[in-house]
Amino acid sequence: MGLTGWVQERLPISGEQLRELTNEPVPNHLKRWWFALGGTPAYLFVVQVVTGILLALYYQPAPETAYESVAYITNQAAYGWLLRGLHRWGATFMVAAVILHQMRVYFTGAYRKPREINWMVGMTLLLSTLMLGFTGYCLVYEQLSYWGAAVGANIAGSVPVVGDFLKEILLGGDGYNPRTLPRFYVLHAAVLPTLLTLLVAIHIAIIRVQGVTELHFEDEHKDEPQHFNFFPDHLYSELMIGLLMMIVLTALACIAPATLGPKADPLTTPEVIKPEWFFYVAFRWLKLFSGTVAVVSTGFIVFTMFAWPFIDAWIRRKTRYQEASVWIGIFAVLTIIALTVWEAVVAH
Amino acid sequence: MTLQTKRTIIAVLAFIFLLSLLLVQRLEVARRYQEAGLAKHPVAVPAASKSCVDCHNQGTPGIVDHWKGSRHAEAGVGCADCHQAEVKDADAFNHYGKVIATVVTPKDCSRCHGEVTAEFEGSHHAAAGNILASLDNFLAETVEGARLPFNPHSPTPGKTVDAVNGSASAFSGCQQCHGSKVALLGSDGGRITVDDLQPDENGQPTNLDAVARIVKDDNGRPRFHPGTWPNTGIGRLNLDGSRGSCSACHSRHDFSPRRARQPENCGKCHLGPDHPQKEIYEESKHGVAYRDLRDQMNLDSKSWILGKDYTAAPTCATCHLSGNLRNGGRITHDPGRRISWTNRPPISLVMDTDINGHIVTATDPAERQGLITDTADAKRTRMKEVCSHCHTPDYVNAFYKQYDDLVILYNEKFAKPGKAIIGALRAEGLITPTEFDEEIEWSWFYLWHHEGRRARHGAAMMAPDYTHWHGMYEVAERFYMELIPLAREAVEKGRKNGQAAGAARAERVIDEILARPEHAWFEEGASEQMAAIRKSMQERYGQGEPKP
Numbered sequence: 001m002g003l004t005g006w007v008q009e010r011l012p013i014s015g016e017q018l019r020e021l022t023n024e025p026v027p028n029h030l031k032r033w034w035f036a037l038g039g040t041p042a043y044l045f046v047v048q049v050v051t052g053i054l055l056a057l058y059y060q061p062a063p064e065t066a067y068e069s070v071a072y073i074t075n076q077a078a079y080g081w082l083l084r085g086l087h088r089w090g091a092t093f094m095v096a097a098v099i100l101h102q103m104r105v106y107f108t109g110a111y112r113k114p115r116e117i118n119w120m121v122g123m124t125l126l127l128s129t130l131m132l133g134f135t136g137y138c139l140v141y142e143q144l145s146y147w148g149a150a151v152g153a154n155i156a157g158s159v160p161v162v163g164d165f166l167k168e169i170l171l172g173g174d175g176y177n178p179r180t181l182p183r184f185y186v187l188h189a190a191v192l193p194t195l196l197t198l199l200v201a202i203h204i205a206i207i208r209v210q211g212v213t214e215l216h217f218e219d220e221h222k223d224e225p226q227h228f229n230f231f232p233d234h235l236y237s238e239l240m241i242g243l244l245m246m247i248v249l250t251a252l253a254c255i256a257p258a259t260l261g262p263k264a265d266p267l268t269t270p271e272v273i274k275p276e277w278f279f280y281v282a283f284r285w286l287k288l289f290s291g292t293v294a295v296v297s298t299g300f301i302v303f304t305m306f307a308w309p310f311i312d313a314w315i316r317r318k319t320r321y322q323e324a325s326v327w328i329g330i331f332a333v334l335t336i337i338a339l340t341v342w343e344a345v346v347a348h
Numbered sequence: 349m350t351l352q353t354k355r356t357i358i359a360v361l362a363f364i365f366l367l368s369l370l371l372v373q374r375l376e377v378a379r380r381y382q383e384a385g386l387a388k389h390p391v392a393v394p395a396a397s398k399s400c401v402d403c404h405n406q407g408t409p410g411i412v413d414h415w416k417g418s419r420h421a422e423a424g425v426g427c428a429d430c431h432q433a434e435v436k437d438a439d440a441f442n443h444y445g446k447v448i449a450t451v452v453t454p455k456d457c458s459r460c461h462g463e464v465t466a467e468f469e470g471s472h473h474a475a476a477g478n479i480l481a482s483l484d485n486f487l488a489e490t491v492e493g494a495r496l497p498f499n500p501h502s503p504t505p506g507k508t509v510d511a512v513n514g515s516a517s518a519f520s521g522c523q524q525c526h527g528s529k530v531a532l533l534g535s536d537g538g539r540i541t542v543d544d545l546q547p548d549e550n551g552q553p554t555n556l557d558a559v560a561r562i563v564k565d566d567n568g569r570p571r572f573h574p575g576t577w578p579n580t581g582i583g584r585l586n587l588d589g590s591r592g593s594c595s596a597c598h599s600r601h602d603f604s605p606r607r608a609r610q611p612e613n614c615g616k617c618h619l620g621p622d623h624p625q626k627e628i629y630e631e632s633k634h635g636v637a638y639r640d641l642r643d644q645m646n647l648d649s650k651s652w653i654l655g656k657d658y659t660a661a662p663t664c665a666t667c668h669l670s671g672n673l674r675n676g677g678r679i680t681h682d683p684g685r686r687i688s689w690t691n692r693p694p695i696s697l698v699m700d701t702d703i704n705g706h707i708v709t710a711t712d713p714a715e716r717q718g719l720i721t722d723t724a725d726a727k728r729t730r731m732k733e734v735c736s737h738c739h740t741p742d743y744v745n746a747f748y749k750q751y752d753d754l755v756i757l758y759n760e761k762f763a764k765p766g767k768a769i770i771g772a773l774r775a776e777g778l779i780t781p782t783e784f785d786e787e788i789e790w791s792w793f794y795l796w797h798h799e800g801r802r803a804r805h806g807a808a809m810m811a812p813d814y815t816h817w818h819g820m821y822e823v824a825e826r827f828y829m830e831l832i833p834l835a836r837e838a839v840e841k842g843r844k845n846g847q848a849a850g851a852a853r854a855e856r857v858i859d860e861i862l863a864r865p866e867h868a869w870f871e872e873g874a875s876e877q878m879a880a881i882r883k884s885m886q887e888r889y890g891q892g893e894p895k896p
Contacts, residue, residue, distance in 0.1 A: 096369055100362055107358045108351070144383060256377045259384035262650065274379065277372045323349045326357065333361045337368045344372040 025227035026212050026234050037101045039238040041129070042200055043245065044094040048132075049193060051087040055080075059139065061185035063178055066141035067263040074260050085253025091133050093245060095278045098129050106329050109312075110213040116309035118206040123306050125199050128192055130278060135188035137276050141181065146264030147273045149184070150176055158291040159299070176266065272347055280343035281336050287343075385648055389422040397426025399444065414602040430456055436552045438532065438545050438559060438587045441569040450569075451530060451577065452600070455551050455590040464681050465594075470705050471682035474592040476583025477527040483783060488518035491784045519575040525617035527581030527593060531573035533563040539573050542585055551588025582617070606647045611638065614664040622798045623692075624818075628811040629664065637661035653677040655737045667734050674733035688728035689755055691804035694796035695763040696755045699724040747810075754807035754815060758800055762827050765861040766792055769835050772857040776850030778842040788834035795826040828870055832858065 008014075058077055060069040073080035102122060105111055111119035138149040153176070157167035172179035228234070275283055286294040304311065312325045381387035393401045404427075405412045415421050420430075433440035433449035440449050449456075454474075458465035468474055479485055489495060494514025503509075513519075519528065531539035540562055545553035553559050563571045582596035596616075597608050607613050615626035629635040638645070641660035649657045654666055655673030668686055671677035680686070682705075689696050690707060700708045700720045708719045728748065735744040770792050773779045779786050784793070803819025806812070835858050842851035862871055869877070885891060 092373065096366075099365065103361060103365070104358055107354050107361075142383075259380045259386060261380065261383035262385075272379075277369075277376050280372065326349060326354065330357065330361065333365065337365055340372055341368050344375045 019231075022231040024208060024230045026230050027227055028224075035104065037097055037104060037241075040097040040241055040245065041094055041101060041125075043238065043242045044090055044097055045196060045200070047090045047246070047249070048087060048094060051083050051090060052189065052193075054083050055087055056189055059185075061139065061181045063141065063181055063264070066139065066181055067260075070140050070142075071260055074258065081257050082250075082253055084258040085256075086249055087136075088258040089249050089252045089256075091136060092277070093249065095129055095133060098126050102126060103329075103333065106308075107326060108213065109325065111309045111312075113309070113313065115206075115210060115213065118203060118210070119309050120306055121199055121203050121206065125196065125203060127302070128196050128199065132188060132192045132196070133276050133278055135184045135192065138184045139181070139188060140260070141264045142261040143264055143268075143270050144261055144274065146176070146266065147270055148275045149180070151273055152275070155286065155291075155295060158295050160292060160296065163295075274343075277340065277344065280340040284339040284343040385650065388417065391416045391421040392424060393421075394424050394426035394428070396428040396446075400427035400446075403444070411601045414600070418602040418604070420603060425460070429459075432456075434550075434552060438540070438547075438553045438562065439570050439572075441564070441567070443569075450572070451586065452595070453551075453584075453586040453588055453590045454592045454594055455586070455588050457594045461594075468592060468594070468681040469590075472684050472705070473582045473596075473682075476525070476581065477529065477585045477591060478583065479522060479526040480529060480585075484522060485518065486783055488522045489515055492517040492521075513575070515575055523576070523579060523581050525581055527584030527591075527596075528576040528579040529585040530579065530587050531576045532587070533571045533573055534558075534561040535563055536561060539576070541576075542587055542589055545587055547587070547589040551590065553587075605650075605652065609645075609647050609652060609663055609665045609670070611635070611663050618664070621802075623801050623805060624814065625664070625805055625809065628802075628805050628809045628814045631811040631813060632809050634662050634810065638663055651677070654734065659737065662734070662738075667731065672734050672737060674736060675730065684727070685722075686727055686731040686734070688724040688731065689751075689804070689808070691755065691801055691808065694767055694800070695759050696804060699727055751807045754820075755804050758803055758820065758823065761866050762823050763796055763800060765867075766795055766827060766831055769831065769854075769858055769861065772854040773835060773838050776842065776854045777847060778838045778850060778854055786838075788831065788838060791826055791830040791834055795823055795831060799823045799826060832862070832870075 055073060058069055058073045058080065060066060070084075073084055075081070105119070105122065111122075134148075134152060138145050138152075149171075153167050153171050156170055157163045159166055168174065170180075170183070171177065172183045274280075282298060285298060288294070289297065308325075315324050316322055378387065378390075382389050401412055401415075415427070420426075428446060428448070430452045431448040431450070433447050435447055437449055439451060440447050454465045454468060493516060494512070497511040497513055500509045500512055529541045529543075531541045534540045534544075540558050544555060544558040546555045546558075548554050565571055580593045580595045580600075582592055584593045584596075585591060586593075595603075597613060598604070599607055599613075611626055611629055618625035619627055630639075638661035644658065644660040645663075646652065646658040651657050653671045653673060654662070656677070666672075668683040669680055671679045684699065684701070684705065688699050690699055697707050697709065700716065701722050702708050702719045703721045705722075708716055710716050710719060732741075732744050732748075735747075739747075770779075770788070773788070774781065779788060783789055799819060799822040802814050803816075803823055806814030806816075806819050835854070839851045839855045839858070842848075842854070861867060
């Protein structure tokens, strides 16, 4: 019995079955690379996992050691600065890729029946990605990450009814304490990545069950095949995007490496507190309104985004505005961009 | 809506999003670089100072650029904030619609830095202007210069010289370190100083007659006496009654902490033949380490706490002023808080100080105890806190033993005897009451003011060459080869001039000093000791005669 026979006896999967599993035919529009952004966040997630594991070899999640261990990674560990840079820029790219992917799904109406559940899974993926960014930012234990965590916890605390409970769950106490950092670390390095992996699996499984939304452009020839093979044709596109990402990430990690600000000082509030850029929109929103109003309205917006497939269906069913979602989407995207840029350009 | 249109919408929005992301990332990276201290903060010129910056950018771009690189600029503190003045201030003038003053005094700085200013005002630095009525001042204004302007005695080709300014040495020399008494020109041709203006607690003049006499130029700007301003002497006597100049150490207009942390900053004044602290530091292991490890000194750091932000080497600021881990990072602006001997006077004094920061000279222990509010031991403990970041207690204590012994040796063997001899000669009328008109007074001055200080400072800061060859060796030579012969010469001269009794008393003082065991070798010889040395050299090196 050869090796193939030995393996087949224990894993009775034929080559045919493997091909069927991987050779999902995908619609022709995915040949356009900008429609291949769905795989990019997944690719970047892998980059984050790999660089994250390597960083975790040195990181020590305690107030006394966290900053020093990050400083060690940055200044002494071999290629530590590169890993930190890749991880930091990878986070930015991952959030940007998720947003771009979601924009594409939204404007093409790919969330509509029967794909409402997958949209909500996607929304959960977005929120998990943002939480990963938040908890990762807090781990550095520099002034801004410490005070960013404090502000984040206060925001959670201002949620009506359950605010105090949320804040305590997040910080492991009334305020920032020695148990907070390990809590962020467990969330960042174990809970959220596991959740994200499961959600990605569900997301892909649903896509496999329902198939990719088919988009037909006017310039397509009707007599040509409407589909092409996922493996290897589409995978090559994804790999090319992945390689390009790696080049850009590495270049950015070299040109603008991750820096290290002053160590967290609980007694000195920095003149300017800023979260990571993907929270600029929420931060600016919070500054525009009083605490509770801002938190409640943010909660309402997030709920609306979750429930959008159903709201959109209702609008289309009950009104004549069949493309209302496009105009609402344009308004929402421009508002998000404006609030983000506003927060970025002002000191306070 | 066609799919094509939606595709265009996605493309446009994605482009705007990516563009905004690019901008946001650029700003974010810049902000992080600033936060990490790798880049300067952007400067937003405060509205009140915008016109000043615009105009001075053309006229004096250097000071604008310096300011732009300062923490003040980062924090939005502009020209108008420091130079602001009240109309009633003696030196105030209207400058393009703003009432300002040229000289920024510690009183001005205290508007934001109150605690620091108060600490500085209690320091010996702030009292450096006291030299204006001291022996050194007599040296500059009379011996080196002249109390009054005098006529030139021959022409200077290419230059019209109407009168020689006898105070030039004091103005350009002493007062640039010690501080001038800032003066405005008076309409009667005299100077108007803080003494004339009699400022109140807000620094505003109460003597309006003096204010009325201030000469102003065509733009209404008060005219300063050119000998007294410009001046950044650390003990400057300002028109508003405050003492000192913060820019003596924190150079205007960038007020760079980096610069204040470096020994070169102190070296403007603490160098030269009479107090070569900077040269001593450079010779010491501390200075050698600093030169070598300067890149590891974290000089640009916002916080500069020994043991936390750097450990590579100490600078002047480290030991005398800056914060350290042991003292909770507390900076002092009174360097005297960590100094246990003052080596400035002819005889070194223990730095037990009273409530006003003055050294307690009383000899009665009970009286001393009543007067002392901060002991020399407490000051030494503060300095030891600094030392302890690199040295063990035994090491530090042994160092201080060596230092104390050297100071006491100098005091007892040369300073107190020298002072007693000069005092006896003067008391008996064998030398005139005027300083520096006789050779022995120069000799005595060299002995304590130059050589004696070099020896003591050398021991204080671990510079063996300054302690010995530039110090005690020259002190000894000056004492035995000049002071003693000149003193005996003055005695002989007095005896010849009919001052036999006084000469005998002065001679007894000299003889009594030279008869002491530590001086006995000089007149009695030390043949036994020399023989022992020769024998030892013969045994060790095979030659019995010292090198010529």
